[in-house]
Amino acid sequence: MENILRVLRAERKWSQADLAEQLGVSRQSINAIETGKYDPSLPLAFSLARLFGRPIEDIFKDPEAGAVEAAE
Amino acid sequence: MAHVTFKQAKRRYQVWFWPLMALYTAAILGGTLISKQFETDPLWFLYLLTAATVLPIFGVLFIMWRYIQETDEFTRMMQLEAMSIGALITVGAATVIGFMQLFELIETFPVFLILPFFFVSYGVTKLVRGKGACV
Structure with a gap:
């Protein structure tokens, strides 16, 4: 799943380690989410949304959503 | 929780891993040294040595x-994936060894080596997967 985590983090000048520390997860977790290798659980996605003050759907993009809308 | x-x-x-490993090493080395004091190892000593060796492993x-x-x-x-693959490799290897024993291709195999074999397979899997989600 695509996301804008790297952009949001860069805006705040946070390193992956900074973000990981605030969420209580490993730096490797943040890296895996940013590179799209791992999709976070709903609780972790909500924590990210809360931390950045944005709705989940602003942070994570459903790659199939565009195709569904186009079909409709 | x-x-x-x-x-x-x-x-x-x-915090627990290293002291437990130190206890395990002490049990192995201490057991070997103490064993030299006896002409024939008494049964109580062998039970004690087994417990002293196995308990730190259970702790780990x-x-x-x-x-x-x-x-x-x-x-x-990542940990569970590496453990699952490590366990599958270990079970596969144990099955091969078991059949080799059954068909008398090999004499005996020290069963206690299965645990280190699992840890090696699990560790190598983590390295190969390269996700860095290590302890």
Whole structure:
């Protein structure tokens, strides 16, 4: 799943380690989410949304959503 | 279970891991030294040596289980994946060895080596997967 985590983090000048520390997860977790290798659980996605003050759907993009809308 | 961060979970694992490994090493080395004092090892000593060797290992298995419970979701997934692959490799190897024994291709195999074999397969899997979600 695509996301804008790297952009949001860069805006705040946070390193992956900074973000990981605030969420209580490993730096490797943040890296895996940013590179799209791992999709976070709903609780972790909500924590990210809360931390950045944005709705989940602003942070994570459903790659199939565009195709569904186009079909409709 | 109280919420524990990744760092706390990792610290809780490491705080116990090294003392348990030190106990295990002391049991092996101490047991070998003490064994030389006896002409024939008494049964009580062999039971004691078995317990002293195995209990730290059980301790390590327990803290591994606790770490998996407490760590973050990505690390948990990576750990469980590496453990599953390590366990499959170990079970496969044990089956091959078992049949080799059955068909008398080999004499005996020291069963206690299965655990180190599992740890090696699990560790190598983690390295090969290269996700860095290590303890």
